[in-house]
Amino acid sequence: MPDMVSNLSGGGHLPSRVRDHFRTAEQQRESEMLGMWIFLATEVMFFGALFVAFTVYRTGYPQAFGAGSADMNIVLGSINTAILITSSLTMALAVHASEVGNQRWLQVLLVLTMLLGCVFLAIKGVEYYQHYLDHKMPAVWFEYSGADGSKVQMFFVFYFFMTGLHALHMLVGIGVLLVILGRSLAGSFSAEYHTPVAVAALYWSFVDIIWVFLFAIFYLQGLHVMR
Amino acid sequence: MTTPQAPPAAPSHIDYLSERQGIWPWLLTTDHKRIGLLYTASITGFFFIGGFFALLMRLHLLEPKGALFGLETYNKLFTMHGIIMVWFFLIPSIPGTLGNFLIPMMIGAKDLAFPKLNLASWYVFMTGGIVTLYSMLRGGVDTGWTFYVPFSTTYSTAYVAGAAIGIFIAGFSSIMTGLNFIVTIHRMRAPGMTWFRMPIFLWSMYATSLVLVLATPVLAITLLMVIFERLFRVGIFDPSLGGDPVLFQHMFWFYSHPAVYIMILPAMAVISEIIPTFSRKPIFGYTAVAYSSLGIAVVGFLVWGHHMFVAGLSVYSAMAFSFLSYLVAIPSAIKVFNWTATMVKGSVSWDTPMLYAIGFLGLFTIGGMTGLFLAALGIDVHVTDTYFVVAHFHYIMVGGAVMGYLGGVHYWWPKISGKMYPEGLARLSALIVFIGFNLTFFPQFILGYLGMPRRYAAYPDEFQFLHVLSTAGATILGVGYILPLCYLIWSWKYGKPAGRNPWRATGLEWQTSSPPPSHNFEVTPVCTHPAYDFEGMKEELELA
Amino acid sequence: MAEPIVRKRTYWIVYVVLLALTLLTVLLGYLHMGEFNMVVAIAIATIQASLIAGFFMHALYEAPLVRVVTVGGVIWFLIMMTLTLTDYHTRGWLPFPGK
Numbered sequence: 001m002p003d004m005v006s007n008l009s010g011g012g013h014l015p016s017r018v019r020d021h022f023r024t025a026e027q028q029r030e031s032e033m034l035g036m037w038i039f040l041a042t043e044v045m046f047f048g049a050l051f052v053a054f055t056v057y058r059t060g061y062p063q064a065f066g067a068g069s070a071d072m073n074i075v076l077g078s079i080n081t082a083i084l085i086t087s088s089l090t091m092a093l094a095v096h097a098s099e100v101g102n103q104r105w106l107q108v109l110l111v112l113t114m115l116l117g118c119v120f121l122a123i124k125g126v127e128y129y130q131h132y133l134d135h136k137m138p139a140v141w142f143e144y145s146g147a148d149g150s151k152v153q154m155f156f157v158f159y160f161f162m163t164g165l166h167a168l169h170m171l172v173g174i175g176v177l178l179v180i181l182g183r184s185l186a187g188s189f190s191a192e193y194h195t196p197v198a199v200a201a202l203y204w205s206f207v208d209i210i211w212v213f214l215f216a217i218f219y220l221q222g223l224h225v226m227r
Numbered sequence: 228m229t230t231p232q233a234p235p236a237a238p239s240h241i242d243y244l245s246e247r248q249g250i251w252p253w254l255l256t257t258d259h260k261r262i263g264l265l266y267t268a269s270i271t272g273f274f275f276i277g278g279f280f281a282l283l284m285r286l287h288l289l290e291p292k293g294a295l296f297g298l299e300t301y302n303k304l305f306t307m308h309g310i311i312m313v314w315f316f317l318i319p320s321i322p323g324t325l326g327n328f329l330i331p332m333m334i335g336a337k338d339l340a341f342p343k344l345n346l347a348s349w350y351v352f353m354t355g356g357i358v359t360l361y362s363m364l365r366g367g368v369d370t371g372w373t374f375y376v377p378f379s380t381t382y383s384t385a386y387v388a389g390a391a392i393g394i395f396i397a398g399f400s401s402i403m404t405g406l407n408f409i410v411t412i413h414r415m416r417a418p419g420m421t422w423f424r425m426p427i428f429l430w431s432m433y434a435t436s437l438v439l440v441l442a443t444p445v446l447a448i449t450l451l452m453v454i455f456e457r458l459f460r461v462g463i464f465d466p467s468l469g470g471d472p473v474l475f476q477h478m479f480w481f482y483s484h485p486a487v488y489i490m491i492l493p494a495m496a497v498i499s500e501i502i503p504t505f506s507r508k509p510i511f512g513y514t515a516v517a518y519s520s521l522g523i524a525v526v527g528f529l530v531w532g533h534h535m536f537v538a539g540l541s542v543y544s545a546m547a548f549s550f551l552s553y554l555v556a557i558p559s560a561i562k563v564f565n566w567t568a569t570m571v572k573g574s575v576s577w578d579t580p581m582l583y584a585i586g587f588l589g590l591f592t593i594g595g596m597t598g599l600f601l602a603a604l605g606i607d608v609h610v611t612d613t614y615f616v617v618a619h620f621h622y623i624m625v626g627g628a629v630m631g632y633l634g635g636v637h638y639w640w641p642k643i644s645g646k647m648y649p650e651g652l653a654r655l656s657a658l659i660v661f662i663g664f665n666l667t668f669f670p671q672f673i674l675g676y677l678g679m680p681r682r683y684a685a686y687p688d689e690f691q692f693l694h695v696l697s698t699a700g701a702t703i704l705g706v707g708y709i710l711p712l713c714y715l716i717w718s719w720k721y722g723k724p725a726g727r728n729p730w731r732a733t734g735l736e737w738q739t740s741s742p743p744p745s746h747n748f749e750v751t752p753v754c755t756h757p758a759y760d761f762e763g764m765k766e767e768l769e770l771a
Numbered sequence: 772m773a774e775p776i777v778r779k780r781t782y783w784i785v786y787v788v789l790l791a792l793t794l795l796t797v798l799l800g801y802l803h804m805g806e807f808n809m810v811v812a813i814a815i816a817t818i819q820a821s822l823i824a825g826f827f828m829h830a831l832y833e834a835p836l837v838r839v840v841t842v843g844g845v846i847w848f849l850i851m852m853t854l855t856l857t858d859y860h861t862r863g864w865l866p867f868p869g870k
Contacts, residue, residue: 041847046445096775150468223801531854
């Protein structure tokens, strides 16, 4: 670092963690956080386009989409929602632990968060298997006795497309947390330097937010139809 | 890639070109300047591939029945021309090359905020490009670059999914670049570099990045749905399964109309630097020009429906989109008037970059004004899907974006390579490009107005004269593009050393040596002047 | 940065509220409210999302720019939604097929 203008008065950070092209640790932290937030904005548009398409068809075929929604397993769906919200809490507590520099708690909470994520995916798999047994899996095995077969199938296409994409994001999230856990075990983090934990937590909680909306549009609309 | 050794201007530092040689130091570099050159090499390749397809089309259209190809081959030619030119040349053109090279230098930073992400964006871009090229070699795509359903999902027998996957992948490189630029401009500015001291180039690139980041994900998901529907044969857009093809067009154009601004805003960025420098005057109405970039980026998101006026869009929605489309003219006109006013009473010199800039002004104005024709519901019904539309968007994309790109490459070539290009030859080729361009595309306005539909491989005999004119123009245009390629490569080795600031321009990038050192500046610069402060610069030079 | 941004107690309160809202939204789903079933479900989901973003993701505590980005993303999604729906909601207003 030949001509680095380092600002070492900014709160006793580790200069070795400041990459060469940043002037201060604070600048690096703010850049990384902002980068993740902008990425999440792109994710809003990514899933948002699917929500728009879903809305258009749902407005067009409210009956068929209600009928499709009635086939959802509300018990498993609600449990999964609770699990994801809990994992967001453990993730937020993990950030808290990293902020106070408690590495042991950080690691425990990261493992807990990942486990909750895995339980979510397992339950999701059980649901998919049930849909398969019910012959409600478009492109693989789809049967519907009523009149609006293709429109009910449309509901399931969106269901599998959006929840599948969400599950993919969960897998990526678990991978990211594994890397964070590895770095924590390697002793990379301290009370002064823990930005990657916070950045990963943003992603994890965002995936949770997406699920909250998926739950609302897929599971909750068929509840009163069954009665 | 070999880079000839430049004689070091000052023995005390090593410039970014001669620092570490060999393949790997280039392919694994995180230096924004080297990544800019990687992008330059790639998009130049894609440009000539896309241009080759265009030339084949023009040759085919010399005769009314078509001179060279069958109908299906012709469909593949215009599709591949469109895909390559839009996604693998125009979208990454100025942001990937000049944006990468210049943004950190203009704000006085050592690099972009995320150098590794920047390198990753190039690899992602190349992966997408190779996947797309591969699906073209395997047999090509025939859907048009727009991938309209249900043709693309149900009926086309070509390699639609492969090409769509390539574009899907390349989209992520756009997002990475945009994200990197936004964070860099927010967080990496040198001390004293306030928002309103930034060169307009940065404002425009910032606006471009906003569009990249907000629009590209929608394209990605739309293509993913097309791929999904095509591979699994389930109903998403297919009308026979309850789908709505117009919904695809909504989603596609929500990206692809703003994408036009991804192409033209960076060209405007370049023009906003060239015109003040060669008029020796600060840009007229700095604040208005700065905000008009953001205005174009925002309003650009509200107008996509004008691509769908005859596609089944409801009449009331069409009226709203028509009105909003007219609004885009306001920030665009602000820019054109302010650039013109910058030249008034300036001491204008006619170097090559300025020739391109003035060419841009005229061609962009024609392209923009004919855009207003197309925003008008009545006229649009008459000229939809004719050569009028083809001519209109080529005036924007080639007359605007490519002229801006070439102007920018000439303007910053001394900084990039450290060498001057041959001025006489460069002026000549700028003139050839201008003449060739107009000869190619102006006849297409007339053709379209007379009723020649786009994407047709044959036409009635009475259109032949105009088609021959257009093909002649395309040949001239081709010469105009090959010339700069030759003399720029030549000057890389044999050009005269350029020195720090050959144009006597303002801006931090001109304060460092040419080519710049790896970390751009020997000392972190401090910005003390507003942008385009030619008076202040003159005083400083006199003191020094 | 030795001080944590949000206190643990706050996280737990938010967590309990989120679970309560989940229960509420499921129960409300059983009522017959016609189109309002969707409205209510989306409204509650929006509240939950805001709580997660605001507290778990520290959006309320970060630099103002972060809030601009968040709100900006949502606004752009709403632009896409609204302008697309202007088409679908005004189709059939004129007595011509296809308009």
